[in-house]
Amino acid sequence: MAAPRTGGCLCGRIRYESAGEPVFSLQCHCRDCQRQSGTAYVAAVRMPAAGFRITQGEPKRYVSRSDAGNEIARVFCGACGAPLYVQVSTRPDLVGIRASSFDDPSWFRPDADIFVKSAQPWDHMDPAIPKYDTYPPGRAY
Numbered sequence: 001m002a003a004p005r006t007g008g009c010l011c012g013r014i015r016y017e018s019a020g021e022p023v024f025s026l027q028c029h030c031r032d033c034q035r036q037s038g039t040a041y042v043a044a045v046r047m048p049a050a051g052f053r054i055t056q057g058e059p060k061r062y063v064s065r066s067d068a069g070n071e072i073a074r075v076f077c078g079a080c081g082a083p084l085y086v087q088v089s090t091r092p093d094l095v096g097i098r099a100s101s102f103d104d105p106s107w108f109r110p111d112a113d114i115f116v117k118s119a120q121p122w123d124h125m126d127p128a129i130p131k132y133d134t135y136p137p138g139r140a141y
């Protein structure tokens with residue numbers, strides 16, 4: 001079995017490891033992701049929650065509602081503010097980890113652009129990646 005991927009926040013207080021393989025890799029262009037990231041979209045990868053653990057520090061959570069009306073917890077470092085992952089009440093088996101919070105994010109390959117209905121006109125998207133107005137069928141949070 002491959003070694004767990006490791007990652008953490010900007011200041012280094014929070015560290016995590018994530019074992020297993022990506023379930024779904026996405027670029028989300030919804031307004032919540034735009035606001036939280038301060039830019040055009042969020043690149044994230046849904047990984048098995050069973051293989052995920054915080055190995056150092058105690059992150060903070062901000063809980064709101066997803067577009068589908070489910071409770072979504074955005075987990076971040078309280079010291080540096082770096083976003084780490086999201087967890088949705090209806091899918092405790094998954095964590096949606098921010099691609100660039102991994103120590104090596106270079107392996108990330110988006111399966112889809114989602115919530116493109118909210119994308120900004122200055123957001124340049126790769127035409128080769130499948131696009132969905134909201135969630136792809138069967139992938140709703």
Ligand SMILES: [Zn+2]
Pocket residue numbers: 009010011012013014077078079080081082
């Ligand atoms: Zn930090």
Ligand SMILES: [Zn+2]
Pocket residue numbers: 028029030031032033034042115
């Ligand atoms: Zn989003």
